[in-house]
Amino acid sequence: MYGESMLRKLAQRTVPQAAILLYHRVADTARDPQLLCVSPENFAGHMEVLRSRYLPSPLSARESWQPGSVVVTFDDGYADNLINAVPLLRRYLIPATIFVTTGFVGDAKRPYWDELADLFLWSAVLPKRLQLPLNGQTKAWEFGLEGPVDPSWNLLDGTSCARQDAYLVLCDHLRLSATAERVETMALLREWAGRGCANSGERRFLTEQELRRLAEEEDIEIGAHTQNHANLALLSAAEQRSEIVEGRQRLQDICGQPVRCFAYPYGTRLSYARLTQRILQKEGFDCACSNFGGVVFPVVSRYQLPRFLVRDWSADEFASRLAEYLQ
Template identity: 25%
Template sequence: MGVIKELAYRLFVAAGVTSAAAWLNRRKAVILAYHDVYTSGPDPVANYDGLRLRLALFERQMRYMATHYEVVPLDEIRDLPAGSRHRRSLAAITFDDGYANFYRHAYPILRRFGLPATVFVVTDFLVHGRPFWWDRLRAMIAATQRPSVRIDVDGIQQFPLATAQDKQTTLTDLSPRLLTLPPSRREALLAGLAVDLDVDDQTPAICGSLSADELREMARDGISVGSHGRSHDSFLHLSRDALLAELTESKRVLESVVGGPVTWLCYPHGEFSADAVEAAIRAGYRSAVTVIEGLHDPAADPYAVRRIGVNDHMTFAQFVVAASGLREMLKDLLRVRRQRRGEMRGQPTARIRGLG
């Protein structure tokens, strides 16, 4: 983020513009999307996209939410009447994937501030402890001493690895490509990559999963549990039968763990389709969250719920601006301004002069 933009955001916060924006948006709700928190580590290369958040930053954000918002369970947001207004802006907190650090670090902070939250769990990760492929990839790239590597994804290509910046660039380029591969081919590629990079195919301890006992304990104490699929494979690359199996099985496993209904779904990688929505409905889910940025409108599709993604690269001012809905409002204003400029450019020259 540019210095001028950051200064403007800080001014918005100090001048109360964000508070005004939150009040104007009080018919909507902000749903925050987190992945993980940490106290030390991870390697900056492995955390190139900032999905693991510093614990001190998370604590500051939760203190702010507890002070300025009414933080409620996701179910309460789902059941909001369309167009209803509230004295305080509503918010919900979500965590994707089910990392163990949620229990170790985030949960104690949430308890301290009395904040409910929802954790979306991948059941293969929970039951078998299988590391996610992207954590394996990040760990290998971060650990290698090789200056480069040749990888055949959609054609053989040389990827630079000499510097930390090279590694981050390679991860940014390579991760989306691996996402689209069939799981069997992706697994073979990762196994070969460990050999080529001369590293162990092992993920660090911070990438471990929550346990069933931890989930049960938290479910009794204000933490709700939702499904993030069985395997975390993209729903865009599964057949209808496979989709239904993913959603039904993950729901069954989680309900057996927490002893109650699981009605919220989080689409793996944020990717979904009409088939995925149909499968979710058939499997018994009542709502689903996405990674589409924005505030949640209670009148919107309950299977395409918007959230605000939070990462370690966000400044506190950015966080406050995003949560208030001001960021969306500014983008909308810029969009309208560009459209008007485009319309003016398409008008006859004489008319444009007349407007001036």
């Protein structure tokens, strides 16, 4: 027979401690092929649900989480996190952690998924043919006189033209490429197109000044997300450490405060390794967030915290999904 104290301990280990939410952008846009955006109206509804039904908690307060705790996080460092999300977080008194890829700060570099979208999906004219070596084989597309893709198209809609197919194939390829190969492939594409891939302005990243303002917000914590949004599992130990440590150092230099939490780019179990977790622990990070579903139980490793990816749902749908998640 189990004693009362043993039953209590078993219950504590099997009751969800918290749910961590993963957002990327808060913006109204007609173009969202990666489904990264939640509209300000829907985001406000989400925050109202959290404030009225749950216990909004900081990521750094793990020791005080209890059943019903919900943590808000953002990945990448888009400018609309400051412009659109922060005022709503303030209104509903919701703390949040924003994981920033330092190579994107100030648009010094652009993520390949945004650059590919501007090139393949929205540009008015493309050369008629593209041929690229991918994974030891040659991949070719014929674009002919195809015009820009319907702005409402997204990656769940399937493909009906060469532009869409090229975009999805190259996104998948670059997601599984080491940083050097990714840089080389993007350079080949710019050369092929005969121009740089102009930024549409819809997907701007934080400037250094904006990042400092974000760090000054009382309930906002800044977290690290590597220098180059690297797929860490593809890198050597030295390369992983460089991406992690140098990315954090730049954040600390800009924000003037310690950075203690981390989020794995892509965040699937194939996007990092045990070695990555050991590096984070050795370098003094308190925790690391993934991008696979699940709630946080007391037995979950603090270097593999699961997150609940949020889409552009209405408040009612968000509430229903979160209730199901935390039941």
